[in-house]
Amino acid sequence: MPDTPRDHGGGVDAAAARFGGTRSDWIDLSTGINPVPYPLPALPADAWTALPDAAAQTALEQAARRFWSVPEGAAVLAAPGASSLIARIPALTMPGTVDIPTPTYNEHAAAFTAQGWALSGTAPQAAAPQARVLVHPNNPTGRFWTAQDLTAPLTVIDESFCDIAPERSLIAHATQPGRIVLKSFGKFWGLAGLRLGFAIGDPALIDRLAQMLGPWPVSGPALIIGTHALTDPDWARKTRIRLNEDAARLDALMVRAGARVSVSSGTPLFRLYEVSDPAHWQERLARHHVWSRIFPYSNTFLRLGLPAPQHWARLEAAL
Known part of the structure; x- marks a missing residue:
């Protein structure tokens, strides 16, 4: 079975090879990563030298x-990143048909098809799909789903971006x-x-995921930093x-x-914008060493992450 192409943000090295400059010269707005990260706490030396402690994982x-x-x-x-979970979830049950509403980022589709699943848009519609993936809020559109959309025997709710609106979470x-x-x-x-992610849900499925990951799935530094951050609601x-x-x-x-x-x-x-020629916009920004995101399935979408505080002036100049 051919591998489903993965369409990601990033790729600054390739952009620099095309438009010049070194990686440090570029502002990468092709991802949706908070440009003002959580401040790292001091780490004890054994966070690097000892095997991760089971108590720290707990x-x-x-x-x-x-x-x-x-x-x-x-x-x-x-787990060591949400991507590691996405790659393993399709193996939790026998392959069938999976519904992944589009447009959305295609890491889930790639993972399911790699395990022999058929996407609902390409399979006969004789029966309801055995799995459904809802990106909540969706990437790139920002659409939120509801409890009424959780319809398949295996339903994956990807809340990678939902911490911006915790009241919309479907974790209940x-x-x-x-x-x-x-x-x-x-x-x-x-x-x-840091490569840290979480799977939350059906204990039987979560236990199987834990067995797939094996011992010490999360690094010692990630255990400490993650615990600090998750106990800092302010x-x-x-x-x-x-x-x-x-x-x-x-x-x-952008409107200006x-x-x-x-x-x-x-x-x-x-943020998702509509422009007449996304490739032209991407190239226009790239000539100023600002990298943006366009999509192979859309001739209007241009997506930008937020610039760091020191980069607003450069972005305005590039526009």
């Missing part, structure tokens, strides 16, 4: 349970059989390089306020430059 998972108000009856598993439904909610630590907390509250303010500032800047804010608009971590 402490992290308990902190996650409290932060996300995980209901009793749902299990929590910390994670106790139901066949439900898995994914959380990413790299987006809202801005620590993508930082999270202030960050949501700042992200919303910066998203509005970016919208105003001639873009239209998409009806779906994205999220406070990334």
